Amino acid sequence: MGRNQWCLPQWNESWGSSGGEGALLAMRGSPLASEQDIGGSIRIPSAFNYLYGLKPTFGRFPTYGAKSGITGQDFIYSNNGPMSRSLEALKLYCEAVLSTEVSPWTLDPKCVPIPWRREVIAPKGRKLRFGIISDNDGEIKCASSHCSWTCNDKESARSSRA
Helix, strand or coil, rough: CCEEEEEECCCCCCCCCCCHHHHHHHHHCCCEEEECCCCCHHHHHHHHHHEECCCCCCCCCHHHCCCCCCCCCCCCCCCCEEECCCCCHHHHHHHHHHCCCCHHHHHCCCCCCCCCCCCHHHHCCCCCCCCCCCCCCCCCCCCCCCCCCCHHHHHHHHEEEE
């Protein structure tokens, strides 16, 4: 019996239904993958294999002709998106698929008719910023009017039950 030389800790857990593609990308067997994601098929292999992955909002990329894993399932839509070792490859994919020359929205009625815009990601003269909402400051409030307690109220409710 031969030994698999690629069975290394960083590559042996790719997860998700697209895990094989994620492992293939990590081993440089493919430059780019176009995957479908409902529950993590782009995000999980990207995270486990140190890849770039983009899981867009539904309707951003065309899905015409794609079939669901469950016959008749029309209530949870999958999203198409790229995975790659390079951010430049992801940008190239987005520019190619969502170009005005291709116009996928003319073929797929569920695709939003917005071409890819380069300057939106990094506008000239501005840096890209991310906002992170912390859930451990004790003051996060539920958006629903049915639960108007803070995390501190939750802790005092727990201690009164004990």
